[in-house]
Amino acid sequence: MEKARARASRANGFTLVELMVVLAIMALAATAVVLTIPGEERTVRSEADRLAARLAAARDVAVIEGRSVSVNFAPSGYGFERRIGGEWQPLPGRSFEQRNWPSDVRFAAGNGQGAARILFDRVGTSPTPQAIVLSGGDAREVVRVSATGEVSRGE
Structure with missing residues (x-):
């Protein structure tokens, strides 16, 4: 038992x-x-990588098409345009659709402005060199476009 x-x-x-x-x-x-789970640093870094790649692609489109391309930045996001017949028109293609910043990423132009515009002329140079600063939490990334049209990421 x-x-x-x-x-x-x-x-x-x-x-x-x-x-x-x-x-x-x-x-x-x-x-x-x-x-x-992506942290703030990973989100800011991936957004900076994405921005740098899209800027380089916009520069390449300006050279290939032989026309000016602009990238317009605002606190809400950024978009691409090309100049056709004296007018700015949205740049076609999925890669160049208007993109909003992720909610945890903040944007600032290198000159301290809340908005910026980067131009690429038909030979790929930029008469408007800029530094775009993306931040979120303690993370901070800088994407630069030089006068020669070179796109780089980092401090």
Whole structure:
């Protein structure tokens, strides 16, 4: 009879080792989730990379098409235009659609202005060199366009 009671009490619960194994697995899963969540620094860095790539592509379009291309920056986002027949028109293509800044990224032009415009002429140079500063939390990234049209990222 005592053996039957001992078996019954064992079958009704978990051992301490089993509980510790489950807690260890849950801790590993929680760590994996936390590490995959993008932080402010990663968001700012990826947005700066995206901006630099799009600026370089806009410069290349100006050279290929042989016409001026502009990038207009505002606190809400940025967009691309090209000059056709004396008028500025939106630059076609999915890569050049108007883009809003992510909610945790703040924009400032290098000259301290809340808005900026970068022009690329038909040979790819920029008569309006600029430094665009993106920030969020403690993260800060700078995207520069030189007078020669070179696009770079970093301090």
